[in-house]
Amino acid sequence: MSIESLFLSPVYLPMLGAALILVTKHFFTDRQRRAVEYLSALIAFIIPLIAFIFLIKPVLAHHQVHMILGTWETTLGIHYHFDGLSFLLITINLLISIPVWLYSRKTGPHQETFTIIFLIQSASIAATSLTADLFNLFVCLEVMGVTSYVLVASSEKNKAILSSFTYLIFSATAMVFFLIGTFGLYRISGSLAYDTIAQAKNMLSGSDLLVARLSLVLIVVSVLLRTAVIPLSGWLVGAHSNAPHAVSALLSGVLIKIPLFALVRLLLLVTGTELLGSILAWAGGISTLLGILLALREHHAKRLLAYSSVSQIGYIVTAYGLALASGIETEEGALLLALSLLYAFSHALAKATLFMTVGRACDAVGSKDLHVARGALSALRAQGERFPITGIAYLVAFLSISALPPTIGFWGKNTLVYLSKGHGSTYFLSITSVLTIVVYLKLSGIFLPKKAQEVQKVEPSSTALTSLSLIFLTILLLAGGLWYTDLQTFVVQVLSPLGATNATLTSYSALQDLLKTGFTTTIALLFFIIGSKTRVERRFEARRESTASFPNLFFGFALMVAVMAWWLLFPGEAL
Amino acid sequence: MKRTLFIIKITFTLLVLALAIFPVILSSHPWPEASRDYLYEHALTDTGAVNTVSSIYLGYRAMDTLGETLVLLVSITGTMGILINLGRESEEEEAVSFSLAPEKRPTNAQRTHLLEVVSSKLGPVVLLFGFYVMLYGHISPGGGFQGGVIVASAIVFLALGTETQTKLTNTNVLGRIEALSFLVLIVAATSGVFFESGFFGNPIKSGSSLSANFIILLNIIIGLKVGTSIAVMCIAMMGGRRGH
Amino acid sequence: MVIERILIFLLALIGFTAIVGAKNIIKKVFGLNILNAAVVLLYILEGSRIGDQAPILGKGVTNMVDPVPQALMLTAIVIGVCVTALALALAVRLYKATGSLEIDTINERLRSEH
Numbered sequence: 001m002s003i004e005s006l007f008l009s010p011v012y013l014p015m016l017g018a019a020l021i022l023v024t025k026h027f028f029t030d031r032q033r034r035a036v037e038y039l040s041a042l043i044a045f046i047i048p049l050i051a052f053i054f055l056i057k058p059v060l061a062h063h064q065v066h067m068i069l070g071t072w073e074t075t076l077g078i079h080y081h082f083d084g085l086s087f088l089l090i091t092i093n094l095l096i097s098i099p100v101w102l103y104s105r106k107t108g109p110h111q112e113t114f115t116i117i118f119l120i121q122s123a124s125i126a127a128t129s130l131t132a133d134l135f136n137l138f139v140c141l142e143v144m145g146v147t148s149y150v151l152v153a154s155s156e157k158n159k160a161i162l163s164s165f166t167y168l169i170f171s172a173t174a175m176v177f178f179l180i181g182t183f184g185l186y187r188i189s190g191s192l193a194y195d196t197i198a199q200a201k202n203m204l205s206g207s208d209l210l211v212a213r214l215s216l217v218l219i220v221v222s223v224l225l226r227t228a229v230i231p232l233s234g235w236l237v238g239a240h241s242n243a244p245h246a247v248s249a250l251l252s253g254v255l256i257k258i259p260l261f262a263l264v265r266l267l268l269l270v271t272g273t274e275l276l277g278s279i280l281a282w283a284g285g286i287s288t289l290l291g292i293l294l295a296l297r298e299h300h301a302k303r304l305l306a307y308s309s310v311s312q313i314g315y316i317v318t319a320y321g322l323a324l325a326s327g328i329e330t331e332e333g334a335l336l337l338a339l340s341l342l343y344a345f346s347h348a349l350a351k352a353t354l355f356m357t358v359g360r361a362c363d364a365v366g367s368k369d370l371h372v373a374r375g376a377l378s379a380l381r382a383q384g385e386r387f388p389i390t391g392i393a394y395l396v397a398f399l400s401i402s403a404l405p406p407t408i409g410f411w412g413k414n415t416l417v418y419l420s421k422g423h424g425s426t427y428f429l430s431i432t433s434v435l436t437i438v439v440y441l442k443l444s445g446i447f448l449p450k451k452a453q454e455v456q457k458v459e460p461s462s463t464a465l466t467s468l469s470l471i472f473l474t475i476l477l478l479a480g481g482l483w484y485t486d487l488q489t490f491v492v493q494v495l496s497p498l499g500a501t502n503a504t505l506t507s508y509s510a511l512q513d514l515l516k517t518g519f520t521t522t523i524a525l526l527f528f529i530i531g532s533k534t535r536v537e538r539r540f541e542a543r544r545e546s547t548a549s550f551p552n553l554f555f556g557f558a559l560m561v562a563v564m565a566w567w568l569l570f571p572g573e574a575l
Numbered sequence: 576m577k578r579t580l581f582i583i584k585i586t587f588t589l590l591v592l593a594l595a596i597f598p599v600i601l602s603s604h605p606w607p608e609a610s611r612d613y614l615y616e617h618a619l620t621d622t623g624a625v626n627t628v629s630s631i632y633l634g635y636r637a638m639d640t641l642g643e644t645l646v647l648l649v650s651i652t653g654t655m656g657i658l659i660n661l662g663r664e665s666e667e668e669e670a671v672s673f674s675l676a677p678e679k680r681p682t683n684a685q686r687t688h689l690l691e692v693v694s695s696k697l698g699p700v701v702l703l704f705g706f707y708v709m710l711y712g713h714i715s716p717g718g719g720f721q722g723g724v725i726v727a728s729a730i731v732f733l734a735l736g737t738e739t740q741t742k743l744t745n746t747n748v749l750g751r752i753e754a755l756s757f758l759v760l761i762v763a764a765t766s767g768v769f770f771e772s773g774f775f776g777n778p779i780k781s782g783s784s785l786s787a788n789f790i791i792l793l794n795i796i797i798g799l800k801v802g803t804s805i806a807v808m809c810i811a812m813m814g815g816r817r818g819h
Numbered sequence: 820m821v822i823e824r825i826l827i828f829l830l831a832l833i834g835f836t837a838i839v840g841a842k843n844i845i846k847k848v849f850g851l852n853i854l855n856a857a858v859v860l861l862y863i864l865e866g867s868r869i870g871d872q873a874p875i876l877g878k879g880v881t882n883m884v885d886p887v888p889q890a891l892m893l894t895a896i897v898i899g900v901c902v903t904a905l906a907l908a909l910a911v912r913l914y915k916a917t918g919s920l921e922i923d924t925i926n927e928r929l930r931s932e933h
Binding site for chain 1: 581584585587588590591592594595596598599600602603604606607608609610613614631634635636637638639641642643645646648649650652653656657660747750751753754755757758760761762764765
Binding site for chain 2: 821824825827828831832835836839840861865866868869870873874875876877883884885886887889890891893894897898901902904905907908909911912
């Protein structure tokens with residue numbers, strides 16, 4: 001077993017699993033197909049996870065593998081690069097996909113082809129994390145995109161079809177701009193591999209440099225669209241709120257982060273990305289505040305969660321942008337990147353759990369409107385859940401996303417905000433922390449007991465697999481919090497070949513942050529109580545659901561391109 | 576007010592993006608020749624294909640082709656899923672669509688005897704041509720995708736033409752061929768990992784004259800997969816019975 | 820020559836305008852196709868500048884065009900077709916659900932749904 005076959009396993013094993021399910025679907029009965037789906041999930045998720053356990057040691061020893069797929073001896077082949085970054089991204093994907101898939105067995109879309117598409121998406125996520133070739137990145141992003149469109153549309157509600165269509169047109173057009181960018185970069189460098197392109201670009205000057213930078217801007221903005229940072233986030237609310245619960249969990253948890261970190265590989269090698277980083281940091285900060293303000297206005301549970309995703313991705317993008325701005329080779333930059341990835345992990349866990357628990361609760365109560373939905377705990381008990389797993393999982397996820405101890409979110413968000421101090425956009429982050437707690441207090445209303453005790457006739461549904469997936473995520477959320485310092489050291493160690501070595505967060509005081517957290521929570525509680533008592537919030541609430549219109553979406557795209565093109569005129573200066 | 580806002584947005588969008596892509600499209604940097612020269616020397620010995628385009632997308636960059644096949648699989652599965660549920664709702668509606676057999680066809684369907692006779696005669700010819708394009712992809716222009724699409728159109732001809740359903744237009748049979756060819760494709764791609772020539776490497780690569788066989792095999796599999804899946808989708812859109 | 824690339828640029832712009840501005844969703848799909856076609860033409864046109872013979876090795880072939888853009892565009896064309904198929908299926912579904920193909924009407928009718 002060479003190391004290649006180990007780290008490529010999350011790419012080819014899910015494909016193999018999908019092929020097996022397809023064959024079973026056509027040749028055998030439905031029951032056998034369902035059985036084979038379990039087998040394929042085992043092959044596709046558990047075996048790569050075991051393989052990656054064997055890879056922990058090489059990755060800690062900073063063993064990097066740069067290879068050309070198919071062992072051709074030329075740069076014409078497709079370059080793949082395995083290092084700590086790929087390891088972490090793929091691990092995040094596997095750790096979220098397993099509970100989401102288990103959850104979907106009972107609750108999720110019941111189409112015959114759901115697992116096939118799910119597995120193919122998992123393979124494409126792994127390939128995106130490993131690739132070091134521009135056109136291969138295009139193909140992998142397209143596979144990820146097409147699987148997302150189909151998965152969002154699989155809920156078969158008409159709104160989901162519209163959201164899927166909007167997302168499709170927006171994303172497909174952006175990928176054409178990506179192709180134009182690739183054209184520019186291939187022209188000036190003669191190759192599609194990241195290192196050759198970067199080498200060529202760093203030696204350019206004059207009009208060629210202009211072309212190269214423009215191409216890079218087109219590529220970066222097209223990839224950032226999938227991360228849904230303001231102003232590119234119009235599609236996210238519709239897609240994530242109308243998709244089936246399992247799909248929302250996966251999309252919000254994994255798919256909006258992977259393209260961002262896959263881009264790091266290219267941006268690392270290119271010089272002069274400091275201004276780009278600053279722009280990203282500001283965009284992230286604005287995202288945070290705007291996202292949470294829009295979430296406050298919502299009274300539809302899943303739309304609230306989707307806007308909250310926009311807000312939380314702002315944290316990740318801010319840290320990422322600051323890492324780029326100070327240069328990833330420096331100690332500070334490497335730390336910021338590591339914290340950005342860690343927060344991505346903690347948000348993925350929390351958001352997936354939130355979507356799954358809130359989804360179950362809303363299904364049990366029968367409504368997604370926060371003014372109406374109440375009494376989820378008793379409704380779930382009537383459905384056969386003897387121990388309130390859904391409620392507990394929701395509580396832990398709530399604590400994590402509000403950055404309260406002892407969860408991973410407490411440590412993740414606070415270390416991130418601590419290290420980002422000194423940049424203008426971090427004021428947004430602090431305000432948002434308060435508002436996040438307010439928003440989630442509002443959401444928790446679903447679990448409050450009902451005023452009138454009506455006995456509802458609900459059919460009991462077996463909850464074993466769903467409970468298993470929720471327990472798994474809860475354990476991860478708590479374990480991440482308890483062993484955070486070890487986790488952080490691991491991540492920094494593993495990512496350090498990208499930049500400086502042995503960077504540690506030395507002057508961080510947890511006690512100070514505990515006090516700060518207590519303060520923040522008290523303010524948030526005050527806001528919430530005042531707001532709900534005086535009915536102030538009703539006046540600000542969204543009257544009708546706003547749907548993303550195409551002119552708005554593309555206006556945002558053009559705005560981002562225009563702002564980033566500023567980089568061309570003032571190279572090397574930070575905002 | 577709303578109208579002016581709309582116009583401002585659209586003008587801004589168009590202006591910015593036009594300015595962004597204009598320099599890239601009109602760049603006058605000389606086009607790089609290194610790849611072309613390399614392929615001129617080595618394509619035949621590395622992959623066994625004379626058609627250098629085939630040697631790229633089935634040899635050096637075969638992973639892209641695999642990704643493309645996955646996009647095809649997912650989008651056709653998705654399209655079928657969306658359209659099939661459509662069909663179930665509108666059973667009672669008068670289908671203004673081509674049907675495959677006379678008893679399912681409503682009286683006002685636009686199909687004439689001329690169409691049926693001609694396309695049923697053309698079908699086998701086009702099928703043969705499709706297989707030719709598939710198999711000779713490494714020597715002359717063509718290959719798996721091109722041949723596959725021609726095979727798909729041949730199957731559509733047969734479906735349009737004949738009055739009786741042949742095995743080839745039965746969606747069950749086509750679905751099975753598709754599933755099997757996809758499995759063989761993935762196994763062929765993964766076999767490289769275990770034969771020490773890397774993922775999607777040529778497992779027979781040893782400098783012998785047999786190395787072109789891998790490309791021929793890939794062409795056939797991809798052609799079958801693409802042909803059958805597109806044919807299934809077209810037949811489903813025409814209103815034929817869904818086979819599963 | 821420059822005039823060809825300007826024409827391709829205009830073609831791309833027309834396609835993009837259709838995507839953003841058209842009210843009918845089928846026309847948006849047309850626009851996407853036109854944009855795709857423009858980019859494919861761009862790659863192949865520029866790749867053909869360095870030679871004048873088809874990239875198939877054989878007797879007497881000394882000056883062939885660059886085969887790399889052609890191979891890349893094969894992939895891009897297939898992906899474009901697949902995405903178009905999916906978009907059209909979604910459009911048909913939207914028509915069945917709301918009875919209209921205009922994006923504003925669809926938005927209105929779906930907004931009032933549950």
